[in-house]
Amino acid sequence: MADLLDVRDLKIGATAYPPGEPPKDITIVHGVSFTLEKGRVLGLIGESGAGKSTIGLAALAYGRGGVRITGGEVLLDGEDILALGSGIRSIRGNRVCYVAQSAAAAFNPAHRLGDQVVEAAVRHGKLTRAKALERARYLFGVLGLPDPDNFGKRYPHQVSGGQLQRAMTAMALCPGPALIVFDEPTTALDVTTQIDVLAAIKRAIEETETAALYITHDLAVVAQISDDIMVLRHGRMVEYGPVKQIIEAPREDYTRQLVSVRQIQKQEAPEQSDALLRIDRVDAAYSNHFKVLHDVSLHVPRGQTVAVVGESGSGKSTLARVITGLLPQSKGKVIFKGDALPPKFGDRSKLHLRQIQMLYQMADTAMNPRQTVRDIVGRPLTFYFGLHGQEKTRRVAELLEQIEMGKGFIDRYPAELSGGQKQRVCIARALAAKPELILCDEPTSALDPLVAAGILKLLMRLQAETQVSYLFITHDIATVRAIADSIAVMYRGRVVRFGPKSGVLSPPFDDYTDLLLKSVPEMRLGWLEEVLTTRRMASAGH
Amino acid sequence: MRWREIPLSAWVGMAGLAVAIGCAIFAPLIAPYSEREVVGDIWLPMGGDFLLGTDNLGRDLLSRLIYGAQTTITVALAATVLAFSMGIILSFTAAVAGGWADQGLSRLNDLMMSIPTLIFALIVLAVLPQELWILVVVMAVLESTRVFRLGRAVAMDVAVMEFVEAARLRGEGRLWIIFREILPNTLSPLLAEFGLRFAFAVLFLSTLSFLGLGIQPPEADWGGIVKDNKDGIIFGIPAALIPGAAIAALAISVNLVVDWLLNRTASLKGGRGDG
Numbered sequence: 001m002a003d004l005l006d007v008r009d010l011k012i013g014a015t016a017y018p019p020g021e022p023p024k025d026i027t028i029v030h031g032v033s034f035t036l037e038k039g040r041v042l043g044l045i046g047e048s049g050a051g052k053s054t055i056g057l058a059a060l061a062y063g064r065g066g067v068r069i070t071g072g073e074v075l076l077d078g079e080d081i082l083a084l085g086s087g088i089r090s091i092r093g094n095r096v097c098y099v100a101q102s103a104a105a106a107f108n109p110a111h112r113l114g115d116q117v118v119e120a121a122v123r124h125g126k127l128t129r130a131k132a133l134e135r136a137r138y139l140f141g142v143l144g145l146p147d148p149d150n151f152g153k154r155y156p157h158q159v160s161g162g163q164l165q166r167a168m169t170a171m172a173l174c175p176g177p178a179l180i181v182f183d184e185p186t187t188a189l190d191v192t193t194q195i196d197v198l199a200a201i202k203r204a205i206e207e208t209e210t211a212a213l214y215i216t217h218d219l220a221v222v223a224q225i226s227d228d229i230m231v232l233r234h235g236r237m238v239e240y241g242p243v244k245q246i247i248e249a250p251r252e253d254y255t256r257q258l259v260s261v262r263q264i265q266k267q268e269a270p271e272q273s274d275a276l277l278r279i280d281r282v283d284a285a286y287s288n289h290f291k292v293l294h295d296v297s298l299h300v301p302r303g304q305t306v307a308v309v310g311e312s313g314s315g316k317s318t319l320a321r322v323i324t325g326l327l328p329q330s331k332g333k334v335i336f337k338g339d340a341l342p343p344k345f346g347d348r349s350k351l352h353l354r355q356i357q358m359l360y361q362m363a364d365t366a367m368n369p370r371q372t373v374r375d376i377v378g379r380p381l382t383f384y385f386g387l388h389g390q391e392k393t394r395r396v397a398e399l400l401e402q403i404e405m406g407k408g409f410i411d412r413y414p415a416e417l418s419g420g421q422k423q424r425v426c427i428a429r430a431l432a433a434k435p436e437l438i439l440c441d442e443p444t445s446a447l448d449p450l451v452a453a454g455i456l457k458l459l460m461r462l463q464a465e466t467q468v469s470y471l472f473i474t475h476d477i478a479t480v481r482a483i484a485d486s487i488a489v490m491y492r493g494r495v496v497r498f499g500p501k502s503g504v505l506s507p508p509f510d511d512y513t514d515l516l517l518k519s520v521p522e523m524r525l526g527w528l529e530e531v532l533t534t535r536r537m538a539s540a541g542h
Numbered sequence: 543m544r545w546r547e548i549p550l551s552a553w554v555g556m557a558g559l560a561v562a563i564g565c566a567i568f569a570p571l572i573a574p575y576s577e578r579e580v581v582g583d584i585w586l587p588m589g590g591d592f593l594l595g596t597d598n599l600g601r602d603l604l605s606r607l608i609y610g611a612q613t614t615i616t617v618a619l620a621a622t623v624l625a626f627s628m629g630i631i632l633s634f635t636a637a638v639a640g641g642w643a644d645q646g647l648s649r650l651n652d653l654m655m656s657i658p659t660l661i662f663a664l665i666v667l668a669v670l671p672q673e674l675w676i677l678v679v680v681m682a683v684l685e686s687t688r689v690f691r692l693g694r695a696v697a698m699d700v701a702v703m704e705f706v707e708a709a710r711l712r713g714e715g716r717l718w719i720i721f722r723e724i725l726p727n728t729l730s731p732l733l734a735e736f737g738l739r740f741a742f743a744v745l746f747l748s749t750l751s752f753l754g755l756g757i758q759p760p761e762a763d764w765g766g767i768v769k770d771n772k773d774g775i776i777f778g779i780p781a782a783l784i785p786g787a788a789i790a791a792l793a794i795s796v797n798l799v800v801d802w803l804l805n806r807t808a809s810l811k812g813g814r815g816d817g
Binding site for chain 1: 703704705707708710711712713714722723726727
C-alpha cells in the first residue's frame with residue numbers, strides 16, 4: 001500500500017537573535033525522514049526544542065513564527081505539498097488538519113462550538129452545512145461528549161477543558177481528513193481528564209480510519225495511541241521504530257533514559273511524630289467568599305517530604321498560599337515549630353519568613369528578569385544575614401556549586417538560562433535563606449522529563465545534606481512516587497487521604513484516589529485498553 | 543556595549559541633542575549678539591551680519607534662538623523629570639499598596655485629568671506670581687497625571703508577578719519592591735513615555751509662552767519667539783517658522799534617542815533573544 005505521508009530529508013531553519021550579536025541562521029530540523037500509512041498513528045516524541053511541533057506543522061507545509069522549511073520533500077499521496085504555493089490552502093483544514101495543545105486558546109470565544117467545528121468542511125465545499133452539522137453530531141458522539149445533539153450549540157467557555165479538547169478533535173475530523181496532526185492535545189489536562197480524551201481520540205481515529213501524527217513529550221501517553229514512534233532530539237532523529245520495540249527494547253541511550261525516567265524511587269522515611277509544620281483544621285476562602293479549603297489538616301515532619309496531589313482546582317496551591325500567609329485562613333491554625341504563625345505574612349517575624357521558602361512552577365516569572373544570578377541569589381544573603389561584597393560573592397558561588405551549576409553563571413540574566421537552570425537558580429535562592437521548609441509548587445511540571453528528574457534528584461540530595469523539609473505540590477503521581485515520604489491526596493478542597501506513602505498508595509482506596517492512580521499512564525502497551533475495560537466492567541457491575 | 547551597534551537614527555538624535563544642549567550651555571559664548579540688544583532693522587532677511595535675520599524688534603534671531611534653547615530645554619527637562627518623579631512614585635505606591643491608597647490616588651488623578659490642561663494652567667499661572675519655578679511645578683503636576691496613569695498600569699502588571707510575590711514573602715519593604723523589583727521591569731514603557739512627554743513639555747511651554755503665561759519677555763524662549771514673530775508670516779517673513787522648526791527638531795531628536803534606548807532595554811530583558 002502506498003504511503004499517505006512521506007517526509008523525505010526535511011530540513012527546517014529559522015533566524016536566531018542572540019542578545020548582543022548579529023542575527024544568524026540556525027537549523028532547527030536536520031534532515032528528518034519518515035513515512036505514514038493510511039490509518040496508522042506515528043508518535044513524535046522529544047523534549048522541548050526537539051523540533052517535534054515544527055515537524056508536525058511541516059506536514060501542513062506551515063512554518064510558525066519565522067520558521068522556514070529549507071529543504072526536503074513532504075509528499076501527501078505522492079504530491080509534494082511544499083511546492084504547492086498558495087494551492088496549499090485547499091489542503092489545510094481539508095485533507096490535513098491540526099489539533100493544537102491549548103484548545104481554550106484555539107477556539108474563538110465569540111462563536112458557538114458547532115459553527116467552528118463545521119467551518120472548515122463547509123468552507124472547503126466538502127459538505128453542505130446541514131450534512132456537516134450532522135457529521136459533527138456523530139463525531140461528538142464518537143468522542144464521548146455529553147448530549148451530542150446539543151453540544152454544538154454551546155460556547156467554548158461553557159464546556160470543560162477536556163471537552164474542549166475533544167471538540168477540537170471533532171473539528172479536525174469533520175472534513176474527513178486523511179491526516180491529523182495532534183500537537184500535545186492532552187498535555188494541559190489533568191490525568192483524570194487526560195485518559196478520557198486519549199480514549200476518545202483513539203476511538204475516533206480507529207473509527208474514521210484517519211492517519212495521525214501524535215506529538216507529545218510523554219512517552220507513556222504516546223505508547224497507548226501510536227503504532228510507530230519516532231524519538232527526536234535537537235532536531236535530529238534518535239530512534240524510529242514500532243511502539244513495542246521502542247518501549248520494550250530501546251536501542252539508543254537517550255530512548256532508554258526516556259523510558260526509565262519515571263523510575264526514581266525514594267525509600268520512605270520512618271514516620272515521625274515531631275512535626276515541623278502542622279496544619280490544623282484550616283478553612284480558607286477567597287475574597288468573593290468562594291471557599292477553597294475545607295477543614296484541611298496535615299503535618300510535615302522534619303527532614304521529610306510530604307507530597308500534596310490532586311487535580312487542578314483541588315486547592316493544593318491555595319494550601320501553599322495559606323502556609324506562606326498570602327491568603328490568611330478563615331479558620332484553623334498553621335503551626336510552625338510549635339508556634340502558631342500569624343495568618344498574614346506581613347505580621348510574621350523575619351525569622352519565620354526566612355525559614356519557609358517557596359519554589360514556583362514557572363521559574364521564569366519567579367525571577368526578576370532584570371537581575372543577574374548574583375543579585376537573585378545574593379539578595380536573601382544580604383537581607384537575612386547581612387553579607388556583602390566578597391563574602392556574599394563567595395557564598396553565592398558556593399550555592400551555585402551546590403545546585404551543580406558552577407560560578408560561571410554568576411553574571412547571567414535569567415533569559416540566558418535554560419528552563420532547568422532557571423529552576424536550579426530558584427532553588428539556590430531558597431537555599432540561601434537556610435530554610436527549614438521549602439514549599440514546592442509544581443516545580444518540575446513545566447520541565448522536560450529528563451530535566452525534571454535532575455531537579456528531583458537535586459532536591460533529594462539537598463534534603464539529605466541539609467535536613468530541609470518539603471511540602472511538594474504536584475499532580476503527577478510518578479513524581480510523588482519518586483520523592484515523597486508521606487502523601488496527602490486533595491479533592492475539591494478536602495484532604496481525602498493522608499499518611500505515609502506506602503499506606504496511601506496501597507489498597508483499600510477511596511474512590512477518588514483509585515481513579516487518580518488508575519489514570520496515570522503507564523509505560524507499557526495495552527494499558528489504556530486495560531483501564532477502559534476495567535472501567536466498563538465496573539460501571540456494568542453497578 | 544559597542545559603538546558600532548548604535549543605529550544611525552540614534553546618532554542623528556544624539557547629534558541633534560548635542561547641538562541643542564551645547565547651545566543651551568554655551569549660549570553667551572556662541573551667540574553673536576546679546577539676547578535683548580536691538581541690533582538692526584526689524585525682520586531683516588537671512589544672510590549678511592544676521593545669519594537668520596532679525597525679529598520683530600530688530601534683535602538677532604540666531605542669538606535669541608540660542609538663548610531660547612537655554613530656557614526652553616531647562617524648563618521642559620526640569621518639568622518632565624519632576625513629573626516623572628512624582629508620577630512614578632505615586633503610581634507605584636498605588637499599585638503596590640492597593641486598596642484605599644490606590645483608590646484615593648487614582649480618583650484624585652482622575653479629577654486632575656478631567657480638567658483641561660491648558661485651562662488649568664492658565665488659571666493657576668494667572669493667579670500665582672510669575673516665577674520660573676512655579677511654571678516648572680505647574681507643568682510637572684499637569685504632566686504627572688499622564689505619567690501616573692501609565693505608571694500604575696505597567697506597575698500593576700509587574701506587581702502580580704511571582705518574583706514580586708517572592709520579594710514580599712522575603713519580607714522586603716515597599717521601597718525595595720518599588721525601586722528594585724518593579725521599576726527596572728517597567729523602564730521600557732516609561733522611557734518611551736519620557737521621550738514623548740519631554741516633547742510635549744516643550745510644546746506646552748511654547749504654548750504657554752505664546753499665550754503670554756510662560757517665559758516672560760524680554761527673555762527668549764522658542765515658543766515666545768514664534769509668538770513675537772507670528773505677524774511676520776502675513777508678510778511672507780519666515781522668522782516665526784525657524785523656532786518652530788527648532789522645536790520639531792528637538793522633539794524628533796529626543797524620540798530617536800529614546801527609541802534606541804527602548805530597543806536596548808527590551809533586548810536586555812531577553813525579549814528578542816528569548817525564542
